[in-house]
Amino acid sequence: MRAGADDELWSAIADPSRRRVLDLLVRNGAGTASVLAQDVPFTRQAVIKHLAVLEQAGLVTRQREGREVRFHVEADRLDEATRAMAQLANEWDRRLAGIKRLAETAHREAKSRDRRH
Amino acid sequence: MSDLTIQREIVIDAPTEIVWRTITEPDQIAQWFADRVELDLRPGGNGTFVFEDRATAQATTAPIVVETVEAPHRFTFRWGHSEGEPANVGNSVRVEFTLSAESGERTRLRVVETGLDDVEWPDDEKARYAEDHRHGWSVHVGRLGDLLGTPTG
Numbered sequence: 001m002r003a004g005a006d007d008e009l010w011s012a013i014a015d016p017s018r019r020r021v022l023d024l025l026v027r028n029g030a031g032t033a034s035v036l037a038q039d040v041p042f043t044r045q046a047v048i049k050h051l052a053v054l055e056q057a058g059l060v061t062r063q064r065e066g067r068e069v070r071f072h073v074e075a076d077r078l079d080e081a082t083r084a085m086a087q088l089a090n091e092w093d094r095r096l097a098g099i100k101r102l103a104e105t106a107h108r109e110a111k112s113r114d115r116r117h
Numbered sequence: 118m119s120d121l122t123i124q125r126e127i128v129i130d131a132p133t134e135i136v137w138r139t140i141t142e143p144d145q146i147a148q149w150f151a152d153r154v155e156l157d158l159r160p161g162g163n164g165t166f167v168f169e170d171r172a173t174a175q176a177t178t179a180p181i182v183v184e185t186v187e188a189p190h191r192f193t194f195r196w197g198h199s200e201g202e203p204a205n206v207g208n209s210v211r212v213e214f215t216l217s218a219e220s221g222e223r224t225r226l227r228v229v230e231t232g233l234d235d236v237e238w239p240d241d242e243k244a245r246y247a248e249d250h251r252h253g254w255s256v257h258v259g260r261l262g263d264l265l266g267t268p269t270g
Contacts, residue, residue, distance in 0.1 A: 014233060044206065063127065088123050092228055096127040098149030102140040107131035107222070 012057035013081050017042060017052045022059060022073070030072045035095075123234040129224045133216045136224045137189035140214050151179070158186055166196070180204070190216050206232060224260075 002077055017040070024036055033051060037044035051071055054060045058077045063070050129136055139145045143154040143164075151166035163236035164181035176261040185193040191214070198209035217225045 019121075038265050085121070085123075088230070089125060092123060092125045092230065093127075094150050096125055096228065098225060099136065099139050100127055100129045102145060102148055103129050103136045103224075104130040106139065110135070 008057040009059075009077070009081055009084065012053050012059055014061045015050070015053075017046070018053060020046055022054060022078075025060060025071060025073045026078070032070055036071075046077050079111050123230040124227065126150045126225060126227040128219060129226055130222070131224060132190045132222045133218050136216055137192075140216075140226075141186075141188075141192055150244055152176075156181065156183070158183060160184060160186055164194075182209075183209070185213075197232075 013022070017073075020040055021036060024039055033043075033044055033047045040047060049050055051060060051062075055062060055071075055076045059074055059081065060071045061074055063072060128222045139149070141156075141158055143156045146156065146166070147154040152169040153167035154164070160183060161222055162183040164183065166181055168177045168179070170176070178200060178201050179196050180198060181194075181200075182195045182198075183194060185191055193211060193213040195209040195211050195213065197202040198204045202208060213229045213231070215227045215229075217227075219225050226240035
């Protein structure tokens with residue numbers, strides 16, 4: 001993985017409008033800025049800016065077809081972003097499991113103390 | 118990818134009072150979250166979570182700001198901001214624990230982490246035109262990733 005890649009990935013997906021553009025591309029497979037702009041509540045110019053950031057983060061690539069520029073989702077890079085989110089969730093699962101273990105042990109110990117008294 | 122909120126929950130075979138102590142007492146937190154913990158448990162109270170990397174013998178210190186303390190049902194704090202900075206929307210994320218009693222001395226514990234959407238990431242143009250700041254941003258964002266468990270580099 002190249003240095004700084006994760007910063008770029010995070011900053012690219014942290015913006016809700018940008019995720020919307022990305023989600024649209026995932027749904028449609030590919031698309032031009034003009035077509036994407038029809039399905040979002042912001043301008044074609046804004047779509048182009050978001051696509052540039054997504055491209056810089058490696059999440060999309062552009063392909064020139066005649067007079068059109070079509071954008072495609074980079075599946076591997078998107079997987080990386082999804083995995084990063086999943087990892088955050090896993091971290092919390094691990095912490096919650098730790099809390100459960102500690103609290104249940106404390107509870108069992110309190111109950112056995114009560115029984116002795 | 119449409120939402121960056123993290124929400125997890127677990128059911129624990131212990132009453133809410135015990136779970137509350139587990140998630141709010143520093144010596145308890147040091148057993149499931151960080152390696153060393155200091156915490157002033159009241160709204161606006163400060164704290165630090167220190168994470169030690171045994172492999173490199175390096176420690177990362179994360180400042181914590183307590184937001185809500187409603188024993189034994191709700192505990193929220195912010196983290197992810199840099200040391201010496203006040204925690205705000207835009208430079209930190211918010212962690213909310215909610216405890217609800219279930220039958221048979223059990224507790225449903227939910228954690229919701231929000232604010233990843235609100236973090237002010239470097240604007241692409243800012244990054245391009247202000248290389249000086251780029252490094253600072255990259256450290257900040259990378260650090261947030263570290264704290265949140267994202268692999269970096």
